[in-house]
Amino acid sequence: MTKPKLLIVGAGGVGQVTVHKAAQFRAEFGGIVLAARNADKLAAIAQEVQERWAAPGEGPLIETMVIDARNLEDVKRVISETGAQILINVASPYCNETLLDACLATGTHYLDTALGEDEHVEDIKAPWYSYVEWPRREKFAGKKLNAFLGMGFDPGVVNIFCAHARKHHFDSISSIDIIDVNAGSHGRYFATNFDADVNLREVKEDVITWEKGAWKTIPHHSEWMDVTLPQVGSHRVYSMGHDELQSLAYTFPGTERITFWMGFGEHYLKVFNVLDNLGLTSSIPVEVDGVEVAPNRFVKALLPDPSSLAPDYQGKICIGCDIRGMKDGQEKRLFIWSNCDHAENYEEVGSQSISYSTGVPVITAIRLMANGTWNPETMTHMEELDPDPFLKLMPETGIDWHETELPLDGSWPFTKPGAA
């Protein structure tokens, strides 16, 4: 591919970061198209991108197209009309199946940041990739098309951190704890940082985690630990099912435990538990006055638009991998992580860090796909590719990363800046 044209599908928080970052590195691409449902939103984003990134006198940096991302024919039409070579799926996970099929039908490379989901089905069995993605792997390989799965931060960069650890730091890996803490404050009573319906369902579902070399299912929020992480300090984090476990369990064979931990504050848990106990987190529609509405969709309609949180968001996030294993016959524990700062990210691209930390890895990977560095010509999980070029390019694209050995006793030697 020489300077491929990008088709970014989805104009939510992640879509906005992705298109800003694509515009920033536009010299590496043959064009940028942003496609979503809402024409007004598209126009507003296009104007914002132009004002922020265009040189004086430079023409339009991006094109926009209205698309119905759940309609196969419409997606094929947009791909055909734009002539895009890479489709970047940052739409809702309900669109994955259609977007994958449109890429197969049109010979288009693909990238997404989250597993495909069925809107009204809950608690699907592991492995989650066996429903939508893996059945299409041979088709992508047959057409020599790239499909990068789960290429945000988590999943995405954390998978690459694991690949980096395996390549450079360990002879064998015994456990991987992926930890995601958002220590930021949006100042609202309650809000989710990405689509509320997707987020509430993700948090409410039974936790599927990898332990003693097998899948284990436990109730949500039933296992937790207290951690102290760089820049964000001490937090209680709860075991949660998450996309990356669903590939790492297979790409890191022999690893005893692979667990994802998400930080939740007391207030979030109070509100979430009320919603959950009342059935308001469910994605199964209920009948109200003659119409069918899914509770999580109803709650979403009442909550703030996640992208509206950005202007007031303060504080930092920390996402990292706490990895244990053996190196040269010695036990070793390594932590690899990134921080983002909500206000800094807003200053740069007008988005909060949850969106920023997803969109920057997307464009980092797309830069590698565009210049041929990452070209597996098949569907791939991100830990299956060489981590080195990605980790070299991510800081330049917008996010630094760090690594340090940690005490084997499980303690956390970090202190929050300003803390004693």
Next chain:
Amino acid sequence: MTKPKLLIVGAGGVGQVTVHKAAQFRAEFGGIVLAARNADKLAAIAQEVQERWAAPGEGPLIETMVIDARNLEDVKRVISETGAQILINVASPYCNETLLDACLATGTHYLDTALGEDEHVEDIKAPWYSYVEWPRREKFAGKKLNAFLGMGFDPGVVNIFCAHARKHHFDSISSIDIIDVNAGSHGRYFATNFDADVNLREVKEDVITWEKGAWKTIPHHSEWMDVTLPQVGSHRVYSMGHDELQSLAYTFPGTERITFWMGFGEHYLKVFNVLDNLGLTSSIPVEVDGVEVAPNRFVKALLPDPSSLAPDYQGKICIGCDIRGMKDGQEKRLFIWSNCDHAENYEEVGSQSISYSTGVPVITAIRLMANGTWNPETMTHMEELDPDPFLKLMPETGIDWHETELPLDGSWPFTKPGAA
């Protein structure tokens, strides 16, 4: 009226108690019709009434009719077909206007237990009776028809307690505090004791209360006090707007303060506040995926049916009036109250005490209307009638009442049974 035929409209919790009590005192009526939307529900209630109250070999105690209580023509049809002389409105408050007009059109006496409400309008200004009820008063008088407004317990019996206090205990009344505590437990995570949409709105609305001889509006739950009441012990009660204030302020001129207080436990408040902060208590429809749904209707669809709580309900309620004034030149404080026991009421009529304490006063008043004791031949608030026959008849109909002088210092000399 010689043994009038009753048309009971509404088959919710109160409707069920009302029809059971009507059946119990059926010798005083010329027939009993239960009308509601749901034919299956009607059939189930009719069977239950028959099994509980019919003598061996006795024919059907009640008739049932399907009705659309918001459709004037349909209500007129049902009145005409049944030949009822008294319509008892225990349907939702959204039906009041239609049911009042149907009574006027057909020359039928009327009774309800709550103010008429517009489903999607909030925080209407005082006096609340000036919208639906009072504009029809002259029409009822012109046709010599009775319309008993707000004839449940609160409003209803508490208004009669006030009339009793004025008639027998005070020369002048300076303050009335109506206090409603449900110390029962239904064992569910969260439930309302009557229609959730009506209840949530009632609790969420700004509080309109009568203070220093004028209406005062304050945020909900912003004023409270701690009380210790007979049988139920100590509770925190919160000032709330309530129907009875809207008539007592006019029928008890010169009374400085008339306030309604409702007990809320910490768990109820936690859940309510989450719902309220998220906008889930609102009755104003929002658009979700192309359809319009009012949040309080959506929450109602997820909560337990109030009548389903009855089998497991344990504990008691206490509703009373704490009245201050002058008698023979001396300050005086009087408390008049009733208790009900959820399990006892369930044993008797298959309903919990919130429904029971509303339905029993309905039939007490209907017995007085039926035998001509209460026959004002106009629309009336219950405190405008002679309280004596009602308070004599209510114990026989199912609920005792009590009165005692209380210390002028505001203290509560009651102890909960079993407490030290």
